[in-house]
Amino acid sequence: xxxxxxxxxxxxxxxxxxxxxxxxxxxxxxxxxxxxxxxxxxxxxxxxxxxxxxxxxxxxxxxxxxxxxxxxxxxxxxxxxxxxxxxxxxxxxxxxxxxxxxxxxxxxxxxxxxxxxxxxxxxxxxxxxxxxxxxxxxxxxxxxxxxxxxxxxxxxxxxxxxxxxxxxx
Numbered sequence: 001x002x003x004x005x006x007x008x009x010x011x012x013x014x015x016x017x018x019x020x021x022x023x024x025x026x027x028x029x030x031x032x033x034x035x036x037x038x039x040x041x042x043x044x045x046x047x048x049x050x051x052x053x054x055x056x057x058x059x060x061x062x063x064x065x066x067x068x069x070x071x072x073x074x075x076x077x078x079x080x081x082x083x084x085x086x087x088x089x090x091x092x093x094x095x096x097x098x099x100x101x102x103x104x105x106x107x108x109x110x111x112x113x114x115x116x117x118x119x120x121x122x123x124x125x126x127x128x129x130x131x132x133x134x135x136x137x138x139x140x141x142x143x144x145x146x147x148x149x150x151x152x153x154x155x156x157x158x159x160x161x162x163x164x165x166x167x168x169x
Contacts (some may be wrong), residue, residue, distance in 0.1 A: 014098040015086060015108045015116075017126060026072050028054065032035030036095040040077060040103075042068050085150050096158055100147045107143035111158055117143070 024042070027034075046065035046105055054065040071077035086099040096111040108116040109128065115129040117140050130136045151159035 015088065015097055015106075017124075023049070027117065028072045028074075031072070031074040036071075036074045037075055038068070038071040040071065040079050041081040042071075043084070059077050063163070083146060085147075087154075087156075098142050098147055098151060098156070098158065100150065102143070105143060107147060107148055109144075109158075115144075 019020070022045075043065050045063075046068060049059045049063055049065055049067040050069050050072060053069040054072060059067060066079060068077060068079065071097065083100050083102045086097075086101075086163075087096040088099075095167050098109040100107050101120075102123050104119070106116075106118045106120060110116065116126075116129045117133075117136055118126045118128070118141075119130055119136070120126070123130075129138065150156075
């Protein structure tokens with residue numbers, strides 16, 4: 001829930017940190033360094049791999065993602081991710097969104113408008129959409145390219161529809 005951030009009280013179709021950057025707190029009895037934090041990008045669905053790994057059970061090869069057990073145990077962990085992706089398809093609205101977030105920038109593809117681009121170093125609260133700012137042309141093209149490749153990999157039917165879909169109401 002946005003809890004009033006961005007003047008919103010809902011969750012889901014708003015790709016802001018208040019909704020998609022969720023802290024995960026885990027206590028492991030054999031943690032080598034209690035209280036450590038990990039800044040790596042991980043996905044919610046990777047909790048399953050990590051839990052199976054922690055229990056010493058086989059992790060099925062057909063699962064997407066990777067275990068982050070080393071981080072849970074307080075050991076060094078680096079998964080090599082430079083970005084994380086999120087997908088949202090219609091819930092309360094006609095909104096279809098895709099998001100790619102790096103350490104420094106976030107691009108949100110909204111199927112009904114040009115998009116959103118935030119400079120997370122300068123604007124950590126995602127209040128100033130710099131999508132149309134010429135100073136961010138290279139960043140915008142880079143993130144749109146990453147999103148295009150990700151959507152192609154998924155077989156996403158919205159691939160290539162930047163700004164071409166109009167709202168139903």
